[in-house]
Amino acid sequence: MTTLTVLGSTGSIGRQTLDVVRHIEGELKIHALVAAKSVELMEKQARLFRPAVVVMMDEDSALELRGRLRDLPIKVDQGMEGIINSVIAPQVDTVVTALSGRIGLEPTLAAIEAGKAIALANKETLVAGGDLVMSTARKMKCPILPVDSEHSAIFQCLEENPDTVEKIILTASGGPFFGWTREELATVTLEKALCHPNWDMGAKITIDSATMMNKGLEVIEAHYLFNMDYDAIEVLIHPQSVVHSMVEYRDGSVLAQLGRADMRLPIQYALSYPTRWRNSFERLDLRGKTLSFHEPDMKAFPALNMAYSVGRRGGTLPAVMNAANEIAVSAFLHKKVTYLGIHDIVEKVCLEHQVLDNMDLGSILDADSWARRRATELIS
Numbered sequence: 001m002t003t004l005t006v007l008g009s010t011g012s013i014g015r016q017t018l019d020v021v022r023h024i025e026g027e028l029k030i031h032a033l034v035a036a037k038s039v040e041l042m043e044k045q046a047r048l049f050r051p052a053v054v055v056m057m058d059e060d061s062a063l064e065l066r067g068r069l070r071d072l073p074i075k076v077d078q079g080m081e082g083i084i085n086s087v088i089a090p091q092v093d094t095v096v097t098a099l100s101g102r103i104g105l106e107p108t109l110a111a112i113e114a115g116k117a118i119a120l121a122n123k124e125t126l127v128a129g130g131d132l133v134m135s136t137a138r139k140m141k142c143p144i145l146p147v148d149s150e151h152s153a154i155f156q157c158l159e160e161n162p163d164t165v166e167k168i169i170l171t172a173s174g175g176p177f178f179g180w181t182r183e184e185l186a187t188v189t190l191e192k193a194l195c196h197p198n199w200d201m202g203a204k205i206t207i208d209s210a211t212m213m214n215k216g217l218e219v220i221e222a223h224y225l226f227n228m229d230y231d232a233i234e235v236l237i238h239p240q241s242v243v244h245s246m247v248e249y250r251d252g253s254v255l256a257q258l259g260r261a262d263m264r265l266p267i268q269y270a271l272s273y274p275t276r277w278r279n280s281f282e283r284l285d286l287r288g289k290t291l292s293f294h295e296p297d298m299k300a301f302p303a304l305n306m307a308y309s310v311g312r313r314g315g316t317l318p319a320v321m322n323a324a325n326e327i328a329v330s331a332f333l334h335k336k337v338t339y340l341g342i343h344d345i346v347e348k349v350c351l352e353h354q355v356l357d358n359m360d361l362g363s364i365l366d367a368d369s370w371a372r373r374r375a376t377e378l379i380s
């Protein structure tokens, strides 16, 4: 039996993780559930899964939840201290990191330092602190098991023979605006950007998919997870999202992982690894399906190119790009900037940043705070 803390249990990945826990009987147990403010859903989850601890980042939400759960022997904690205690508790084996954004960095590091396995969905953590997270994980001999669908696919294909890999090929759906020109993209509305063609996800990652920043973040995520040079990471548009990614070996052979657009599969694999559990989820049916692949349009979607350059430069720059993007996407979600404005803001902040190569947690958090302040100034 594996005992979990689920960071972000009320979000898209968190809810699907709990669905896996319910479906796979006798394998998984919950120690703690963590969210920010979704009190009502957290109460339901707590009543269903009976964790020892629930944590709300927001103090008022924790207070309200404490009242709602007073009939149950569940500790309701709050804030970053509460989150960190929920991941380092001795009974926890694996932490599912499904908070949205860089806020996940500190609890992920704390979990690694405490020797926990990480089922990593929260890509912003790796973009902001990739060197630090991976070196700490190596030191602690902590497995980082990818949940992101592309990285889970690559992880599954790499099991074959990791030493003879020539390149990895990340597939991208292209988002709702695949095939649009830069001029057409000037007319994008929030409502259209929130309609991903294949995946039902949280708002922030859905907008990242629409700008293709999601793929940029995933290129950097792949660089750290698989220790691959940026030249050996390729992106291919695949509008059907059936092939989740591929690995090309030095003899020209290409291995791919296929599946339905259902995050429960990569979540389950991260939790069952190195074995596979039987499940009753709907299966992929390829009959009548056409699979197509296209070159990404870097002119229409400049975020992808920017992420390659930022990743190659390294130091504090990826943390800065990520933080500026979080602020710009949030402003877009509140209709304070346009779709094209997101890229302009992120690019400006990156260009202004004086990169540091000293990558301790303090430098990363300082760079992150600076970028958030600067992006906010540019927006207002």
Ligand SMILES: NC(=O)C1=CN([C@@H]2O[C@H](COP(=O)(O)OP(=O)(O)OC[C@H]3O[C@@H](n4cnc5c(N)ncnc54)[C@H](OP(=O)(O)O)[C@@H]3O)[C@@H](O)[C@H]2O)C=CC1
Residues within 6 Å of the ligand: 007, 008, 009, 010, 011, 012, 013, 014, 034, 035, 036, 037, 038, 039, 057, 097, 098, 099, 100, 101, 103, 121, 122, 123, 124, 147, 148, 149, 199, 200, 201, 202, 203, 204, 205, 263
């Ligand atoms: N959704 C998907 O299919 C995929 C997601 N990912 C990655 O997984 C991560 C989560 O994505 P997703 O589930 O879509 O996001 P959601 O927005 O759906 O959920 C985010 C979760 O994090 C919690 N949260 C947000 N901010 C804070 C905070 N400051 N403190 C504590 N909790 C917080 C939210 O709580 P509350 O509900 O209270 O706000 C919620 O539980 C992201 O990094 C994303 O890139 C990767 C691949 C696929």
Ligand SMILES: CC(=O)[C@@H](O)[C@H](O)COP(=O)(O)O
Residues within 6 Å of the ligand: 148, 149, 150, 171, 172, 173, 174, 175, 199, 208, 209, 210, 214, 215, 263
């Ligand atoms: C489900 C998942 O892993 C997302 O990251 C998804 O890949 C987003 O789709 P895009 O390929 O459009 O970015």
Ligand SMILES: [Mn+2]
Residues within 6 Å of the ligand: 148, 149, 150, 218
């Ligand atoms: Mn992905």
